[in-house]
Amino acid sequence: MLQSFPILSAILALPLLGALACLLSKADGARWIALATTLATLLLCIGLWAAYQIGGPQWQFTEHQAVFGRFAWALGIDGIALMLIVLTAFLMPICIAASWTAIERRVPEFMACFLVMETLMLGVFCAQDLFLFYIFFEAGLIPMYLIIGIWGGKDRIYAAYKFFLYTLLGSVLMLVAMLWMVNFAHGETAIPVLMATHFPAEAQTWLWLAFFASFAVKMPMWPVHTWLPDAHVQAPTAGSVILAGVLLKMGGYGFVRFSLPMFPEASAQLIWVIFALSMVAVVYTSLVALVQQDMKKLIAYSSVAHMAFVTIGLFAFNRQGIEGGLIVMLSHGLVSGALFLCVGVVYDRLHSRDIDRYGGLSNNMPGYALLFMVFTMASVGLPGTSGFVGEFLALVGAYAINSWVAAVATTGIILGAAYMLWLYWRIAFGAARTPEAALLPDLSLRELAILAPIAAAVLWMGVYPESFLAPMRADVDYLLERIESAAPPGDAQPTAGSPAPAAAEAHH
């Protein structure tokens, strides 16, 4: 039954309708409408997960309406998209709840922006038509620009411009590459068909670079990451959560969906670019995170470092690496989102993100300190949390292809532990550095309801990652099948020795 009902279109339409309803209502009404809409979308997405046949066809819930002439309203998901859709739908009600009291001005518009954003993000993961994907991908700039610019902090305008223009410049080149591909494929715009098209090797390099320009900015990779700290710091809490939780994942999703399967030769040929930039990112941004005074900025830089694990894993050309990269994406979506929410909790109380103004919060906010610790540990990659599974797999995969990359990336885990634990220590332990900090009340019920589900998901993913890996496994198979012919050899091949019989030795 579910297969014939256009469930993906319904999932995309629901938040849009909610956005319209929000615009027409008052502040309180808009809050409840937004919450109800996002919860209903989450329910639909859980239904989607339940109905998804693991081991079934590669593309499920497909829809195809040729209403636009040159491109089609073509939707469909595989396991990778399914997981990201569930992640998005899971974070959205949390974002709405986190903005419940933090957003006081222009609430209906805020909620409408968020709901439009949800449709566009889900659309990116659902789209099965190249140009439909581009439209969803690019359209997300508008609501995010407004969210940062209207409800952001002091330097919000600079941050909004930087976010908008940076990501726009990245993605326009991708459009030209898409046009070239469609022209080469005689007007074919279906992503599944293009994934199986063999593009000439010399063109692949250019196409790969054009897509890379877009995804590297979105991801973001060093050195085009500089928009991220600005955007994160200035965005309202919920905006940061969505930015870190979902928008950054579009870069990784793009690599898995386009760069790797469509241009396997170029991916192998330019693997050094990915590895070099990722290695720099892991070490450099971790060090930068270490010296931050602003909590949000610290977490923003840690995001860049964590996303470097994603790129290293995805381009490892083996199962462990790709699955690891995907799990890091999911895990980082939960953990960094949760960390931004944790910052938001204290920011709402003290209106400061300066680490020096806190301290000793474990005394007066024990519940907060506990949950914050769970997320800190997950960010560090403690076994039993989601962070461990993904980073471990990604590093195993990286080791198989290049031991130096694995070695350098592993230092990121150590540095990650350093800056996260130090952050936690300065905020939660010791004595309060300011008198206000000692008086902060513990989590309210609403805040608990926001953070507890994420903590549960983080532990679930850490203890039993199979729930999340199983739907994606077949898709990783397809991807491996597509790229294995181009896979570069690893640097740790067994070498033939020069065996000599021991007996001959003894004669001399």
Place this chain on the structure above:
Amino acid sequence: MLQDFLLVLPEEILSVAALLLMLAAAWAGDRSAPLLTWLAVLSLAVAAFFLPGIRDAGGTAFYGQFAADSFAAFAKVVIYAAAAVSMLAAMSWFGRDRDYRAEYPVLILFSAIGMGMMASAADLISLYVGLELQSLAAYVLASFQRSDTRSAEAGLKYFVLGALASGILLYGISLLYGFTGTTQFAGIAAALADLSSGELIGIVFVLAGLAFKISAVPFHMWTPDVYEGAPTPVTAFFASAPKVAAMALLTRVAIEGMAPATDSWRQIIIFMALASTVLGGVAAIGQKNIKRLLAYSSINNVGFALVGLAAAGAAGVASVLFYMAVYVAMTLGAFLVVLRMRDAGGEPVETIASLAGLSRTRPLLALAMAMFMFSLAGIPPLFGFWPKFLVFQAAVEAHLTWLAAVAIATSVIGAYYYIMIVKLIYFDEPSPAFAETREPVGAALILAAALFVSPLGYFAIPLLDAATQAAAWSLFHPF
């Protein structure tokens, strides 16, 4: 001969209507202006209804001097619609100060006849006659507010520079005629098969003269000054219908008249395209006046349309037409919003800064303006993305991928000032609110334009695709 007169039926209808309305204006005076405006709109609608080339293939009239094909028909529909909208917008805008005069619709009608001739011209002489008819009406319109020195200055500037452009164009025409021995596009194309340097110079001058009319860089200098000085409804008109007519004319001259010399004129078009997108983007950033900003925006957009022309194939021509159709909707929409900018005393305001915080004082107007700005910037899911997409697609199909890549990168420059307007409207603290306006016609037009540039516009793609492709086809298969 009767066949010929049937093919120019829309022009005849408009000519007769314009003359009758002029008589009526002379007898009935300015009190009749609103009625005459509605009658003018009606005559445009009737003329559009009788356009040849929509239901049939059309044909050529007067020994091949006038082509009434699907290409001309598409351009004329857009031109007539834009002319009608700018008339209706002017009616209430001038009406507030009671200085709306009955000549206005008449002048627009004469200009529309000229623009129709431009779109249909298949001969250098009919090209020039159409162009001058349009321009002369436009010079008068620019200085329509006689008492306003800025308006008079704009009219004079427009006239002097327009005359210079006409001179350059005529010089090019005379060279082409001298070297090819004909003024008909088909004959010129046949003679250009082996290109002599005299013919090449002729081509350059003709293109330069036409570049003035579409205000492509480096022949754009008059645009910001004239746009700023002319009364705002007139500016809205200048930015829409004449641009379409001139672009259609340029396309027909290049494709029908200079096809064998494509490689030569393509270089010129590419240069003008990139120079326009870059300069239209950079120069707009420092502007303080919204009309000047929109002038640079139109330069910028013309640059993108020229990318489609540089592609030169049927896909390229279709993309140019598509671009101009959507561009007209976006630009007129933006100007209709500007027309509503009046301070508490009812005086028109033109500073960009006065838009600050519009989202608080006039949320719906702000939403519409933001949509037009994002659409002009070509950000999906707004419909302004699609024509840009089409011109780049045409360029890529014509193996001009590098041009598409460079042009699309320059679109980011333009995006900066469009989102700057959105920033003013949404992020900044409100400046004094605009006076309340009660202009149902204007509001309805803004709504229509906003709906067209909204994602709903994508449902129009199959229809517009079919129309533009039929139009492009007719250009490559002359009778």
